[in-house]
């Protein structure tokens with residue numbers, strides 16, 4: 001075993017893996033090795049799944065108000081440890097401390113929502129559907145559920161999943177991103193501290209092999225996935241092929257439409273934050289700004305505002321955002337910037353040679369702005385996942401809508417305008433699941449759901465909110481009659497209730 005290898009949570013115990021070649025997890029600003037992450041062995045995967053199955057057998061009968069009471073302790077612990085979680089997260093992702101706190105907070109909000117589980121689990125009733133017959137439905141848990149999460153929100157996205165799944169009465173196996181596994185481990189330690197029974201939450205580490213075990217194992221009932229499109233499509237296909245319930249939240253290319261009647265300063269400030277914040281490593285980042293008519297005259301001022309943003313280390317209070325997650329991610333983004341130039345886009349601001357003082361080894365990319373981008377270019381078609389904004393110019397709102405509707409992605413979009421009529425037209429006709437009106441990153445709060453469309457989502461029920469409660473439960477519908485004396489009217493030879 002390599003020194004400093006993080007443990008896995010299996011059957012309520014933090015155990016060291018028998019994996020022989022754990023991989024290093026590095027600070028993306030310095031390349032310092034923070035820890036090593038193991039890849040769960042087949043025996044460890046089997047142990048996690050079988051103890052999750054055993055834990056479910058008991059937990060399904062714990063009344064929802066009792067489950068909620070433990071969840072209340074958990075959400076309070078998350079708040080108490082908010083800064084500590086954000087610091088772990090900032091070191092392993094490179095996010096600024098303020099942004100890391102936001103990552104944790106948006107997860108805490110889902111844990112808060114899970115405390116409402118008794119009312120979220122209420123079914124439907126109808127009296128006297130036929131003579132003396134009542135029908136009512138209950139939501140019952142599925143069994144062992146599993147979650148596979150990406151690197152870019154190592155607190156928020158695991159917390160989208162396991163608190164609600166477990167509050168619904170399931171047990172849960174989390175397979176976090178191998179790039180930043182320390183934050184999810186800490187979330188799980190606090191979960192144990194809250195007093196949940198052992199075995200309800202398991203944390204196993206790894207990559208494709210471990211994910212494939214979850215996707216094919218007969219004892220796993222449902223899979224929640226968040227990550228890139230190609231992996232999401234593999235997860236969805238394989239999970240469905242093994243007759244599991246699957247929800248896969250995947251990649252994106254999000255457009256912001258800027259109408260000429262919008263408030264210019266608001267547009268510029270919001271575009272800067274939404275495009276290069278978190279180094280553009282957000283599935284809801286704005287990566288394409290579509291200027292309608294005269295609004296295009298603001299592009300030079302947008303360039304000036306973007307040029308003022310400086311990346312830096314997580315504890316630099318002046319830094320606008322941090323490094324990319326890995327040297328490979330940086331190389332990929334630099335490759336796409338070069339491709340943008342060679343395919344004929346005009347690079348108004350180029351962050352390829354970004355240097356951050358005292359951090360020569362960081363995965364830095366400076367704010368980058370392209371104009372004259374066309375739908376055929378790679379920088380338009382691919383999710384860059386870096387601090388790169390493409391601008392496009394159109395003559396009308398309908399032209400902007402048509403452009404966006406032709407995109408294969410449908411995660412998020414926004415419009416900046418002073419016109420209610422334009423906003424209403426946009427929200428009605430746009431084929432995207434999450435729409436902001438003068439809000440650049442419209443990530444819904446947890447009493448709604450995270451509703452990406454098209455290639456940004458494979459499945460039926462989305463993450464968190466009422467849809468997740470449906471995802472993590474089965475509906476049982478009961479049709480009941482209590483005989484009164486003298487009710488016997490002979491055999492009923494039809495399908496009709498009477």
Ligand code: NAD
Pocket residue numbers: 148149150151152153175176177178206207208209211212226227228229231232234249250251252282283383385411450452456
């Ligand atoms: P990724 O697809 O590389 O990894 C996601 C998870 O899948 C990780 O746990 C990883 O270990 C696992 N994995 C990787 N390759 C696999 C394979 N071949 N088979 C099975 N499992 C595999 O994604 P990432 O780079 O960690 O995250 C960035 C991506 O996630 C972006 O595309 C982003 O848009 C997307 N994302 C989407 C949402 C959303 O809600 N739609 C939210 C956040 C991130």
